[in-house]
Amino acid sequence: MTLNRVYAAAAATALWLSIGSSPAHAQEVTLxxxxxxxxxxxxxxxxxKPWAASIEQASGGxxxxxxxxxxSLGGRPPELYDQAxxxxxxxxxxVTGYTPNRFPKSEVFELPFxxxxxxxxxxxxxxxxxxxxxxxxYKDVKMLGAWVHGPGVIHTATPVARLEDMKGLKLRGPTxxxxxxxxxxxxxxxxxxxxxxxxxxxxxxxxxTVIPWEVTPAIKLSELVKNxxxxxxxxxxxxxxxxxxxxxxxxxxxxDDLRRILDEKSGMALTTLAAEQMLAGDAPGRAIAVKNGTxxxxxxxxxxxxxxxxxxxxxxxxxxxxxxxxxDGKAAIAQATALIDKYx
Numbered sequence: 057m058t059l060n061r062v063y064a065a066a067a068a069t070a071l072w073l074s075i076g077s078s079p080a081h082a083q084e085v086t087l088x089x090x091x092x093x094x095x096x097x098x099x100x101x102x103x104x105k106p107w108a109a110s111i112e113q114a115s116g117g118x119x120x121x122x123x124x125x126x127x128s129l130g131g132r133p134p135e136l137y138d139q140a141x142x143x144x145x146x147x148x149x150x151v152t153g154y155t156p157n158r159f160p161k162s163e164v165f166e167l168p169f170x171x172x173x174x175x176x177x178x179x180x181x182x183x184x185x186x187x188x189x190x191x192x193x194y195k196d197v198k199m200l201g202a203w204v205h206g207p208g209v210i211h212t213a214t215p216v217a218r219l220e221d222m223k224g225l226k227l228r229g230p231t232x233x234x235x236x237x238x239x240x241x242x243x244x245x246x247x248x249x250x251x252x253x254x255x256x257x258x259x260x261x262x263x264x265t266v267i268p269w270e271v272t273p274a275i276k277l278s279e280l281v282k283n284x285x286x287x288x289x290x291x292x293x294x295x296x297x298x299x300x301x302x303x304x305x306x307x308x309x310x311x312d313d314l315r316r317i318l319d320e321k322s323g324m325a326l327t328t329l330a331a332e333q334m335l336a337g338d339a340p341g342r343a344i345a346v347k348n349g350t351x352x353x354x355x356x357x358x359x360x361x362x363x364x365x366x367x368x369x370x371x372x373x374x375x376x377x378x379x380x381x382x383x384d385g386k387a388a389i390a391q392a393t394a395l396i397d398k399y400x
Contacts, residue, residue, distance in 0.1 A: 082118060083311050090124040090145035092133040092251055097274035098337040100125055103330045104149060104300075107321060114317045126251065133249035140301045141196045152297045153231020154249055159193045160378045162297050164385075164392045165204055166233040167374060168367035169291040172396055178203035178331035180395030181297060182324055197301040198308075200318075201326035205268040206335045207292035208234075210285040211277055212264030217285070217353045219362050228253055228265040230296050236370050237294055238266070241363065254280060266294065269345070270337030278345040286354045293363065300326060 089108065093100050100123070108121040127133065129145055136150035137158070152159045153166065162181070164170065171177045185194065185202040210216055212225060223242040229235040235245035246262050250271065256262045257280045264281055272278060287293050300322070310318065346352065355363070375385030 083314075084118045084120070085310060085314060086120045086122060087146040087306070088122045088124060088129065089147045089149075090127070090129040090136060090139060091149035092127050092136065092249060093125065093149075093271070094251075094274050095125045098270045098334055099149065099298075099330065102333045102337070103326075107326055107329060111317055111321050114321065115314055119314055119317070133251065137197070137299075137301065140303050143303045143306065145303070146306045147200065147300065147302045149298065149300045151230055151249070152299055153233065156232040156247075159189075159297070160381055161189060161193060161383055161388055162202075163231070163233045163374065163378075164388045165297050166231055166295060167389070168237050168294060168370050169364055170389075170392065170396075171204060171207070171292045171295040172290050173400060174204050174206045174292075174295060174335050175328065175331045176396050176399035177295065178327050179324065179399040180392060182327040183395055183398075184392070185299075186323065194299075194301065196304070198304050199299065199301055200322040201300040201330060203298055203327045203330045203334070204295040205298065206270060206295070206338045207287065208266050208268055208294040208296075210264065210266055210293075211272070211281050212283045212285070213281050214263070215283045215285075215351065215353060216264075217355075218359060219366060225264060226262045228256060228262045230266070233370070233374060234266060234294050234296065236373060237367055240370050241366055250275065253277070257281065268295075268334070268338060269341035270334050272341045273344050278348040278350050282348075282350050284345065284350055284352045286352060287360050287363070288354055288356055289360055293367075298330070300330075 089104065091100065091104065095101060105123060108123070111119050112121065124145070131139060131144070133150060134154040136148040137155055139145045140148040152162050165177055165181050181204060182202045185199050190199050210227070212227070214221070216222060219241065225243045226246055227238050227243045228248050229238050229245045230250065235247050238245040246256070248256060250267070253265050253267070254275050257265070265277070267277065307315065371389070378385045378388070
């Protein structure tokens with residue numbers, strides 16, 4: 057072999073090695089992300105897809121996401137957690153209360169008037185997940201984020217200006233704890249996921265729902281009911297716990313560098329992004345409702361105190377219920393309260 061051919065062969069080998077080891081030819085991963093909300097809703101539009109795009113960019117395109125909104129991958133919202141566990145989807149976003157009694161300690165953040173600031177409460181929830189619940193309630197998946205929505209609002213066909221106005225109202229509730237609250241307040245709770253609300257209202261299955269303002273435009277709620285009730289004070293009537301979870305094997309199988317990118321963008325960072333965007337979405341959602349003719353009642357401190365007194369048994373019932381599962385409910389309430397205080 058001539059010297060020129062030796063140089064040419066060496067150069068070709070070097071080029072092949074450089075191409076083979078370049079990021080463009082490193083392992084690529086496509087992740088299927090499944091969730092229940094329509095694309096215009098706050099979480100997919102301003103949280104999930106921007107979060108995914110930031111990971112795609114940070115990975116140099118080696119991680120790609122396929123987005124399946126509004127249950128387009130199949131199944132029902134209560135099945136999302138199991139879809140992540142079983143690998144039907146790689147990543148899911150869901151409301152924990154869609155599967156009642158499955159995440160008992162997480163429910164502490166949904167107790168009446170527990171939430172004091174949705175961003176602080178979300179950070180508190182994530183810390184509890186990260187330090188404790190990942191290995192217990194969520195041991196079957198890899199948790200990526202955990203948060204709560206802004207103050208829950210009552211939306212009804214007829215005005216609710218005092219506690220007595222709740223009596224006999226058939227109201228949709230999202231979770232077991234919130235349904236217990238509605239029952240304690242005199243309403244008739246009907247459990248169902250968020251996507252079922254418009255049809256249930258149209259057919260008269262329910263006469264109202266509890267839901268935060270930010271998601272109301274996505275289901276055109278102000279076209280279906282024209283009354284809303286808010287609560288004065290720092291505490292909210294209720295909130296719901298929401299999670300982003302990943303199939304454990306899929307997470308473990310990621311290349312180390314890609315797993316680091318996912319970790320950096322998830323956890324407290326994703327939790328904070330979601331909580332802030334959901335809270336920010338309340339004002340424009342409320343404005344749309346007002347523009348569409350919704351009448352809003354804000355309960356004063358005296359009336360709120362009456363609702364708190366009526367809701368108190370819900371807390372006692374929850375403490376007694378989780379005790380049967382080996383959870384110290386009073387200690388959990390104290391823990392959650394301290395964590396919320398920490399992030400105020």
